[in-house]
Amino acid sequence: MKSGLHLLCRCVLLCFACSTLGAAEPVAVLESATDSRTLLDLLKAGGWAMVPLALLSMGTVGFTIYNFVYVRQRNFIDEGVVVQLDQAIEQADMARANEICAQSPGVVTNTLKHSLTQMEQARFAPEALEKAFETASSRELASAYVVVNYLSIISAIAPMVGLLGTVSGMVKAFNSIAAEGMGKPELLADNISEALITTASGMAIAIPAMFFFFFFRNRYGKIVSEVNLVLGQLYGQLLHVGNRQGEGHELEA
Template sequence: MKKHLNLFLLGLGSLLLFNLATPLAAQDAADSAAAGSEQELAELTPPPPDKTLLDMLAAGGWAMYPLGILSVGTLGFAVYNFLVIRRKSFVDDQVIEELDAAVSEMDIERAHEICRNNPGPVTNTFNHGLDQVRKESFSAEAVEMAFENASSKELSGSFVVVSYLSIIAALSPMVGLLGTVSGMVKAFNTIAAQGMGKPELLADNISEALITTAAGMSIAIPAMFFFFFFRNRYGKIVAEVNLVLGRLYADLLRAAGK
């Protein structure tokens, strides 16, 4: 009797183990089939196309238009300053030698003619000072005052174009930040209207926000670099212009016996 009971319990345990193993095997088979289906679907689905630079710019929204203008302005002002902020544009050694020779001989009319025929910051400033020279009365204070007033006017004009780069460097991040705020407002409006069911719409709005920020910084960094570059170059040229004017003024005083 005990032997029959053991056989019955053994059979009952085997049956229970078989019943438990069957759903697990079926679940594993289902999971494998699902994974295979997902892999096949991924293989059949084409990858999303890579975005070009124009696509990214278009995704930036309205803020890319003023940023585009600022980027063109940065390039234009940089090229202009490369051509204008040069020593040769301010100081012509040959003209300075001719002017120095005329001043040493106290030939004021010839010095006037040299200045008129070779317009520039140095010659324009010196010509304005020569207007204060009179044969009857020569006032060194009047000539020096005329030099200072004329040099301020002549030298400040070129620096205005250099300062435009500083303005662009300050405006570009602000415009980019405004585009960022606009994109985030659109994203929250999308969430309020449609919930979180369409993440692709949120992705477009967030892309707009990030692209405008990156574009603003990409414009501001080179604009600030060129501003400091040309400002330092301009400062060196202005210092040399002042030295040349000081030498001419000293020669003028020496020739006039002052």
């Protein structure tokens, strides 16, 4: 009796071991197949949408590097040039101030050069000078902000391109079901994989692009405040020189 019971237990254990090995084999094959997929394979699985997403990714990297290099206070305000302009305006030497602006183009110098030209044409009208400062500074600061704003555009476009790829993949998946039925799940899996990869890629591009957009926007805002402070000081000096010379006197050309 006991020998028969032992034999039955051994048979049960043997069957359990065989079933476990049989189940583990496809899992191991699946894991090896998954691990063998490279990044290039994933990009190919994403379909056509990965091409514009790759371009947007390169644009994000390029604009980020450019803004790291360009959006710095020293590129907008040259302290040495500002000191020279202070001295030239204090001495009412507008020819020298124009020469300094021409030799050192930048936001501050371009704004001042435009304002000096308008001031000479208007025979030093304070209202014309103020308007010239506002117009020139707005134009210069807006043009410098364009590259920063490109990151915002990319952060908005990338998820939409990824979503378009997702819709394309889902349409292909349902077309596969309609054409082949459920007999070929690998076709359905490829199309769903395309849909998910494009969504993930779009978000992976948009998140850092949005982060760096806000980062550089805040940095740019601080720089604009400093630029406006310098321009305000130069504007005050020009008003002081004009009032000192009195009406009917032209500033030195």
